[in-house]
Amino acid sequence: MDSAASARAPPHPVQNGPEREPLFRARDLTKVYPSGESEIRALDGLDLDLYESELIVLLGASGSGKSTLLNILGGLDVPTTGTLTYRDLDLTGANEDDLTLFRRDSVGFIFQFYNLIPSLTAKENVALITEISRDPMTPHEALALVALDDRMDHFPSQMSGGQQQRVAIARAIAKRPEVLLCDEPTGALDVKTGITVLEAIEHVNQTLGTLTVVITHNAVIADMADRVIHLSDGQIVDIQENKSRRPVRSLAW
Numbered sequence: 001m002d003s004a005a006s007a008r009a010p011p012h013p014v015q016n017g018p019e020r021e022p023l024f025r026a027r028d029l030t031k032v033y034p035s036g037e038s039e040i041r042a043l044d045g046l047d048l049d050l051y052e053s054e055l056i057v058l059l060g061a062s063g064s065g066k067s068t069l070l071n072i073l074g075g076l077d078v079p080t081t082g083t084l085t086y087r088d089l090d091l092t093g094a095n096e097d098d099l100t101l102f103r104r105d106s107v108g109f110i111f112q113f114y115n116l117i118p119s120l121t122a123k124e125n126v127a128l129i130t131e132i133s134r135d136p137m138t139p140h141e142a143l144a145l146v147a148l149d150d151r152m153d154h155f156p157s158q159m160s161g162g163q164q165q166r167v168a169i170a171r172a173i174a175k176r177p178e179v180l181l182c183d184e185p186t187g188a189l190d191v192k193t194g195i196t197v198l199e200a201i202e203h204v205n206q207t208l209g210t211l212t213v214v215i216t217h218n219a220v221i222a223d224m225a226d227r228v229i230h231l232s233d234g235q236i237v238d239i240q241e242n243k244s245r246r247p248v249r250s251l252a253w
């Protein structure tokens with residue numbers, strides 16, 4: 001592991017990244033919230049490059065800035081200072097229309113809660129997105145990728161939590177985004193179910209080559225990643241590169 005000091009050393013090194021053009025390039029990102037007389041530095045001078053097809057696990061204590069970083073990467077939020085580019089698009093200088101297009105075409109989100117529409121079947125929940133996408137797969141294809149093609153006509157209430165989360169994954173990836181951002185995707189699930197959800201994320205990453213970032217509190221999950229980014233107090237304190245990824249089904253916790 002790198003020491004915290006070297007991970008923070010200027011001038012903004014590319015940390016453990018392979019030699020190729022990054023998809024995201026973040027430099028000296030800060031996100032500052034006013035808090036009474038002082039301020040909260042949710043992100044505090046963060047440099048990071050993320051590459052196509054990587055599977056990244058983002059670890060850190062509560063309040064370390066994980067969701068803030070994920071939301072900024074996904075164009076849901078903007079940093080206070082610093083720069084963030086996605087390919088040639090400057091996300092820090094982008095206007096609302098550009099950000100909307102970026103989110104719509106390039107990013108899939110998965111959150112702890114699935115937010116499916118209860119009155120629609122799995123297929124219909126996915127179709128809501130495919131109908132407004134540029135080059136989507138069919139709902140059937142998307143649900144097959146998460147091994148739910150036999151549940152297409154089920155309503156959310158007829159599915160387990162893990163199955164509902166897999167529908168949410170199908171919905172997120174049906175538009176073939178280049179980026180999949182997952183904020184505690186197993187946070188509401190028991191271990192066994194959580195594994196089925198992580199397997200679906202792993203399969204999507206391997207099959208579609210989607211850059212995938214997974215926030216978790218569970219350090220065991222880190223073994224499924226290409227790289228593990230450790231955040232503390234809004235700073236990257238370590239980036240660990242796994243020589244090989246461990247298949248999710250072999251993880252035990």
Ligand SMILES: Nc1ncnc2c1ncn2[C@@H]1O[C@H](COP(=O)(O)OP(=O)(O)OP(=O)(O)O)[C@@H](O)[C@H]1O
Pocket residue numbers: 033040041042060061062063064065066067068069
């Ligand atoms: N909208 C906001 N207004 C004020 N402070 C905020 C806001 N959003 C986040 N924060 C603060 O920024 C810091 C980082 O929050 P963030 O949610 O990114 O952490 P996290 O690592 O994702 O935490 P958790 O694991 O608990 O979800 C925290 O101190 C949080 O209270």
